[in-house]
Amino acid sequence: MTDIKPTLHLVCGKIAAGKSTLARELSIDPKVILINEDTWLSRLYPEEINTIPDYVRCSGRLRSIMEDHLQQLLQAGVSVVLDFPANTPDIRAWMLGIATRAKVENKLHYLDVSNDQCKERLHARNASGSHEFAPSDEEFDVITSYFVPPQKDEGLNIILHVQ
Template identity: 35%
Template sequence: MTRTRRPTVHLLCGYAASGKTTVARRLSADIGAVRFTLDEWMLSLYDWVPDDPEYGPAAERAKELIWSVASQCLGLGLDVVLDWSQWSRERRKAWSSRATDASANVVIHYLEVPLDEALRRLAARNLERPPGTHQLGIDEARSFFEEYFEPPHINEGLELVIERVT
């Protein structure tokens, strides 16, 4: 069998509650991509919230496990969606490098939403607690994103799809 196109890794970037998992599900349904949602994996494996000390190292191990499966999918010519926020240039560079090393194309899907709107949506999500979501503190989320979030830019050299969320 000869492949005529390279598979694509879809990376998601956006604040908490901006709609990343909704976009990941849509991509999976629309283009047949294999979706890997980190929050779902972490909630299945551990009963921790992101501010637990064990969470960060465990999430990194989960991402490595996800990548081991995702890279096999890419080798079969399947597109994949890595559903966790690529909130910094450094993270986007690291994950896009992995994708290109696996001979895949890379697309960044940026869910552009004002921070106050994302926090309003997060507060509503915290009350509803849909399956596969973490409850996050609003003040902590605001502080984290104000300090660390770097919106993607076309000058990063990656294909960028901007989805404006209102």
């Protein structure tokens, strides 16, 4: 993937929809940098994220730190794949604001995957121990209750990935 202009790539989808896998695929070009929220959170806040309010608090801190950095990378001509879940209108508005201030294109990659398929993938991922976080089915259900599919009127360039 070689972008003519720097682009902010965003990923949207439920837990275990394949966001991080797609993000890695999008970042194979040398002029593209991948920034993964789960990696940053697990290293900055080890043992601190045990509940949804913990996640909200810590991810908010991370977003406040990353905002100017992301804008500077984009303005320097580097495309960014932001592997943060773009799963609510507020988070997507924050992400769009970064692209807008940096004056770069945005692409929101929306993975439309069923709850059953996500849970099946989650079980396999949890069993393999390959991910920083291993939510239960109950946590999946609670977190998914906050998920809002992207809408065209949000100002994002949506690319639908149906699986």
